Amino acid sequence: MRDYPVALVTGGNKGLGKETARRLAARGATVVLGSRDLERGKAAARELGAIPVGLDVTDAGGVEEVARWLGTEYGRLDVLVNNAGTVVDALAEHTTAAQMRQNYEVNVFGVVTMIQTMLPLLRESPAARIVNVSSTTASLSLTSGGTDFGGDAGLRMAYSSSKAALNMLTVQYAKAFGKNTALSRIKINSVTPGYTATDMTGHRGTRTVAEGARVIVDLATLPDDGPTGGFFNDNGVVPW
Template structure:
């Protein structure tokens, strides 16, 4: 990667998003560190600058179409294209299945699914202009219908993740649908899109109970963001390989 490579990471002021932004910047990319709260984004950029890593903070709320449009306009004006999009912004509203309301589900989907569609739709013209564009949707192993149905012992509290796991399963389906649509469009066939599972990573989303570091959690995300031309598309991966749908 080089400074000519432009990458946008959503929800990047902390955790896996910030680590992903850091690693892409270390690889030489121009990284836009997007966060809903501009102050937190600026603070994250300052923290990385203290480590000798330069990123550019931008305000982006994936649930606000105007915010997404403004970022797309800025990228268009300043760079003219986008090479890497990492859809990392996400939310976890823990509730037992019998206590999960429509409002909880709606708020979860608004960020984890609808927000991703909003961002991709707005930025697709910029990705189309890139020579080797990559989209990474940050998913979760708990989204695996196969592993869940088999009764696999997935990390975290299974009783509280109905909304979260369902939203990430929907995100995986978005990934497959986009991949098929891109493959059928000659102007988008070079765009690779994949879903990444960071594993049970210690972040504030799980009160830092995760067993993996953010460095480990970001590994698969960065690998998929920097795939070579012969890399896969439309898949679901962690840092060990494919994850069961």
């Protein structure tokens, strides 16, 4: 399995992001831990042996500052884990456009900002990997089929639709990278960690962060013959 010298994890100070950072560091990667709250990020980074940076994915100027620092310090980026996310709990009939925008700013537009800004660094890697942390509830097939994902499915319109949009970003980027020889070494995939016990789920999830982070790290460390443009959990392919 290939080692990745430089990895950036957004939303890395707690939960799935922190566990992902821990596991990548354990594999020998230099992990840059992005966190909106820099002090919390510093505390987590000290524990993991990572490098903390203040990073709000909705702040394009701040993302550009991090990219400039990475370019100066390392000259490339090998792994980008788009883990930062947010949720609005509201019934569909009570969900406002403002609440939808709140979710999309982080879960969709924030990811676009991260990928577009980091692309010059990712293209300098011999085998860059992008992992978009999605949700099983983003599956149109499973949702329409009545799958019980755990928790209250009636409160997910903003969150689930934003993650479905994130999955389409994954498909579109994969297709674009495949047509561009300068970007064709980049693999990008969506991953669902399952119903995990984190702050986002009020710690009601049935899976641990260790269980949820495993598949994220697997996709972040794919070999050259690994997939791209897919949607996966730790059992394999998840239907769109």
